[in-house]
Amino acid sequence: MLQILSAEGRRFRNTVIWSLQGWIAAWASEKTLRQWTVVQAISVSLACWLDIAPAERAVIIGLGFVLLAAELMNTGIEAAIDYISLDTHPLARKAKDCGSAAVALSAIAAGAAWLVVLVG
Numbered sequence: 001m002l003q004i005l006s007a008e009g010r011r012f013r014n015t016v017i018w019s020l021q022g023w024i025a026a027w028a029s030e031k032t033l034r035q036w037t038v039v040q041a042i043s044v045s046l047a048c049w050l051d052i053a054p055a056e057r058a059v060i061i062g063l064g065f066v067l068l069a070a071e072l073m074n075t076g077i078e079a080a081i082d083y084i085s086l087d088t089h090p091l092a093r094k095a096k097d098c099g100s101a102a103v104a105l106s107a108i109a110a111g112a113a114w115l116v117v118l119v120g
Helices: 002-029 029-049 056-082 089-120
Strands: none
Touching: 002 029, 002 056, 029 056, 029 089, 056 089
16 A cells, blocks of 8 residues: 555656646746736636635636647647658648637636626
């Protein structure tokens, strides 16, 4: 039993380390991640300051983190494509454009949540 817990503890520790390394790498190279992080910090602050329902607050904060996750995935897609080849190829463009679209849709969802909470 202790061996299982020890192995799971190491696996969890490694997951935390690798996730932190990914965040640091993306932070260092991606201006848009830094910009969205500032937007999320402002959004979380406003969501906590305004008198809104806890469920509304949760949706707003959660969608902001989904946006950051989409930006990280987009960064990973772009890095993988660039690692394979810097040549222009329709499939590479499609992959990068789809990653960008995921970020845009996440941003629209977060903005729509704010609009519904503030107007509704």
